[in-house]
Amino acid sequence: MLGIVGTLAVLAILGFVILPAAVVVLAAFNDKAILAFPPETWSWRWFAKALAYDDFRSGCRNGLIVASWASSIALLVGTAFAFALDRYAFPLKRTIEAVLLSSLVVPHFTIGLGFLMLAAQIGWARGFAVVVACHVVLVLPFVLRSVYVSLRNLDQRFELAAASLGASPARVLGTITLPLLLPGLVGGWLLAAILSFNEFTASLFVTAQRTQTLPVAMYNYVREYADPSMAALSVLYIVATATLLTLANAYLGLGKVLNVEPRR
Amino acid sequence: MSSLAAERHSNGGAGAPTTANSDDAAVRLLRASKRFGKIIALEDATLSIRRGELMTLLGPSGCGKTTLLNLVAGFLVPDTGEIAIDGKRVNDLPTYKREIGMMFQNYALFPHMTIADNVGYGLRMRGVAKPDLKRRVAEALSLVRLTGVEERRPHQLSGGQQQRVALARALVVSPKVLLLDEPFSALDRNLRASMQIEIKEIQRQLGVTTIFVTHDQSEALSLSDRIAVMFEGRIRQVGSPDEIYRRPADRFVASFVGDVNVLRGRLDRVDGKAIVTLGAARISVPRDPLALVHSGDHVDLFIRPEQLRFANAGEPIAVEATVAAHIYQGGHVNLYLEAPEVCSSHILVRSLEPDAIERWRTGTRVGVSITSTDAIAFELEPAQPNGAPRSLKGKEEKSDAGS
Numbered sequence: 001m002l003g004i005v006g007t008l009a010v011l012a013i014l015g016f017v018i019l020p021a022a023v024v025v026l027a028a029f030n031d032k033a034i035l036a037f038p039p040e041t042w043s044w045r046w047f048a049k050a051l052a053y054d055d056f057r058s059g060c061r062n063g064l065i066v067a068s069w070a071s072s073i074a075l076l077v078g079t080a081f082a083f084a085l086d087r088y089a090f091p092l093k094r095t096i097e098a099v100l101l102s103s104l105v106v107p108h109f110t111i112g113l114g115f116l117m118l119a120a121q122i123g124w125a126r127g128f129a130v131v132v133a134c135h136v137v138l139v140l141p142f143v144l145r146s147v148y149v150s151l152r153n154l155d156q157r158f159e160l161a162a163a164s165l166g167a168s169p170a171r172v173l174g175t176i177t178l179p180l181l182l183p184g185l186v187g188g189w190l191l192a193a194i195l196s197f198n199e200f201t202a203s204l205f206v207t208a209q210r211t212q213t214l215p216v217a218m219y220n221y222v223r224e225y226a227d228p229s230m231a232a233l234s235v236l237y238i239v240a241t242a243t244l245l246t247l248a249n250a251y252l253g254l255g256k257v258l259n260v261e262p263r264r
Numbered sequence: 265m266s267s268l269a270a271e272r273h274s275n276g277g278a279g280a281p282t283t284a285n286s287d288d289a290a291v292r293l294l295r296a297s298k299r300f301g302k303i304i305a306l307e308d309a310t311l312s313i314r315r316g317e318l319m320t321l322l323g324p325s326g327c328g329k330t331t332l333l334n335l336v337a338g339f340l341v342p343d344t345g346e347i348a349i350d351g352k353r354v355n356d357l358p359t360y361k362r363e364i365g366m367m368f369q370n371y372a373l374f375p376h377m378t379i380a381d382n383v384g385y386g387l388r389m390r391g392v393a394k395p396d397l398k399r400r401v402a403e404a405l406s407l408v409r410l411t412g413v414e415e416r417r418p419h420q421l422s423g424g425q426q427q428r429v430a431l432a433r434a435l436v437v438s439p440k441v442l443l444l445d446e447p448f449s450a451l452d453r454n455l456r457a458s459m460q461i462e463i464k465e466i467q468r469q470l471g472v473t474t475i476f477v478t479h480d481q482s483e484a485l486s487l488s489d490r491i492a493v494m495f496e497g498r499i500r501q502v503g504s505p506d507e508i509y510r511r512p513a514d515r516f517v518a519s520f521v522g523d524v525n526v527l528r529g530r531l532d533r534v535d536g537k538a539i540v541t542l543g544a545a546r547i548s549v550p551r552d553p554l555a556l557v558h559s560g561d562h563v564d565l566f567i568r569p570e571q572l573r574f575a576n577a578g579e580p581i582a583v584e585a586t587v588a589a590h591i592y593q594g595g596h597v598n599l600y601l602e603a604p605e606v607c608s609s610h611i612l613v614r615s616l617e618p619d620a621i622e623r624w625r626t627g628t629r630v631g632v633s634i635t636s637t638d639a640i641a642f643e644l645e646p647a648q649p650n651g652a653p654r655s656l657k658g659k660e661e662k663s664d665a666g667s
Contacts, residue, residue: 160339161372163359165386165437175385179376 021238028231035226046232056233059217063197065128066213070135071143071192075185077136078143086151101141111137112205119206126208134206138199139192146191150184190248194241289351290315290473291336291441296345298331305331307497309345313441316471318464322484323494324520329477332494333443336475338362350440360389365434365472366443370450371426373418379405379429380414386437404436405429407466424455431463435470442467444476448483460487481521485509493517509568511550515642518566525572527583528606529565529641531557540565540641542606545582545634549641556643563641567634569598569612574624575633583632585611587624599624601632 002010023037028046030039050056084090085097103111115134124130158180162172178185200215207216214233222230289312298306306328313319321329334340335347338359347354354362365386373382384401392400405411408428418426427447434442447463448456464487467474478484484491485505492502493516501513512518519526529542531554538551540563547565557563575581585601588610597620600610613632617623624630 155370155372157368157370157372158374160337160359161366161368161374161433162385162389163339164337164362164364164366164443165433166360166363166389167385168360168389169358171389176374180374 021234024231024234025238028228028235030228030231033227035228035231046228047236049227050229050232050236053221053229055212055217055221056214059212059214062128062131062207062211063213063215066131066135066211067193067196069128069132070139070196071189073132074136074140074143074192075147075189078140078188079147079185082144082147082151085148100144103137104141108138108199108201109205112202115202116205126206126211128211130206131203131211131213134202135196135199138202139195142195143188143192146188147181147184150181150187154180186248190244194244198237288314290317290349291475292346292348292351293332293335294346294348296332296335296342296347298328298335298340298342304497306335306342309499311492311499311502313473313475315473317489318467318474318476318487320476320478320484320488320491321494322478322481322491322521324479326496327494328497329479329494330445331497333445333475333477336441337364337366337443363437363440364443365437365439365441367427367430367434367445367447369446371418371430373426373429373433375418378415378417379421382418382429383433383436385433390437400436401432404432407435408432409462423451424459427451427459431466435466435472439472442472442474444474446477446479448478448480463487485521491521493521495520510638512566512640514553515564515566515645518640518642523569523612525567525569525611526607526609527565527567527611529563531559531561531563531641533559538641540639542634543582543584544580546580547582547634547639547641549639553640553642562644564644565639565641567639568636569614571634571636571639572611572613572632573635574613574615575631579631579633581631582634583607583611585630585632587626587628587630589626590621590624592621597621601630 026039027035027037029042029044030036031041031043031045032039081096081100085093112134115130115137118124119126119130154177158176159172162176163169167175197213198215199213200219203213203216204219207213212220218230218233291311291313293309293311296306296309297304309328309332311319311332321332323329331340335342336349338354338357342355349362349364374385377385380398380401383404384397387397387400401414402411405414405428408431410425410428410432413421413425413429418429421429427450430447444463448459451459460483476484476487485508488505490502490504491508493500493508493513495516501508501517503511508517508521512521518524527542529540529547532539532541532546536551538549538554540547540549542565549565554563572582583601583603583606585603587599588602589600591598591600595616597615597617599613599615599620601613603611611632615624
């Protein structure tokens, strides 16, 4: 259907998209202590080193703490706002929506710098609270968007039907609305968690040695060393994220999570 | 004004009601109005629905029928007026306390629940104990003749089966009133007919008061105990299907319900009776709609196709017309005639003759006579002096829209 030129074009684009990941993956298995492509001899040893390196271990732990808190808080806040935006008419609705989505427009380093100055001003120690607060702002638009789209797609007649059958508003929410929104909520949370875990620019400003997340730890590492343990870590990143998304797809349906499929 | 007039048309109606409390009324609306911004969705609706009755709200889209249904369901609150269920004012009662059952146009079956859970939902909300709940769910499903699907999900069922589930779900809670919102529009023609019969049977068997919303006039005529015809936010007439069909209150009702020919006649008042002359034919019609018309003035005579036939020798000919088109319908043939001086569109005549198409070929001049004394006439419409426009196409759309 595409013809030979079309097929080649599609393959070329796919190759181009995959290329950087492929290069890094191959470099991770290089036996030599340099980041080089293609490797001449092969080894798993950089994986062992990456997993054993203290800064990476604590970075990973910190990242998980920050990501889970930030995405959970963003989910709560984003869901509340998504409901308000979808269900109610109120003054300045568009303005509020624009503000909530503004971190898509404001560069990450600006947000990071802002939080850094703010935290210094009010005398906050550079602990997890600042990092989490910063990440909430960063991921909120994505959660808001995801839940908002799910709400839009939710046929309100389900809720009306439940009410007609004697369900109070609280029971409608618990038995109909939230279960039907679940894919959107989980999808929004997952997206937020992945974004937060991978976030670097703003994190560089707001993290301290004690709270540095994995991307910051990797940046600090690469400033001093240039061995393939970075590449090995990248492979682990990719594998972990892919596993997570595969599981989400299996249990929830990625189409629903990303809202690309019309609900039946 | 028009709602009061509408009440007068209901058979045995006790005139204009003054209170929402009435013994035999399961649902009662008293001068209920609802606006959305500047749009008046429902104006001054007064309607009383008797216990066990199937009342149809019939009208084109935007006529206010769905608004009225939503007011009864409690999805909307009236701006003015009163709504009562079982003699109790429910204006401020939220939907979930109204003890209604509703079947939605798309059925709105909960996609994340099994069929049994869907049907049992209303009972769970009422705190019915499990063994009792299970028994009642099974009873409801067997009532709608659907068993063995308890553990399936809604999307695994066909459209007709989904409708049965929706009906069972609405009926299982023994509602005070059953609300049906265009329930047949998503079904194909054959299934629609059999589901209509079944729902009517179940409704009669249970004696549940039912409000049924549709834009399909043939559906309304065949299912209803009474029909409320609505147009532009107002109830124009309430009556039995026969009354609505044979004694329409106004031009709109006459042309919306059933096929009708609008022919230009002349009023000839004799001894207090209203007689309309059309060609050589003289037809007696009700006087009320013609109160403001003088003898000798033109009027629009509304005649059903089955009241017209090709004149036999010696019969007074009402209209001389030319055959313009045939539409073969299997059991009968629709013949469309042209007579520009009395009818601005086509005159529809039905013929049961198998050789109708050969006998009355296109272009043939024919004489049409009027077989019935049961016609009705209205004064001319100021805006459209040639009568309500009625094209072949418009009629087809009306009966098939929304399917």
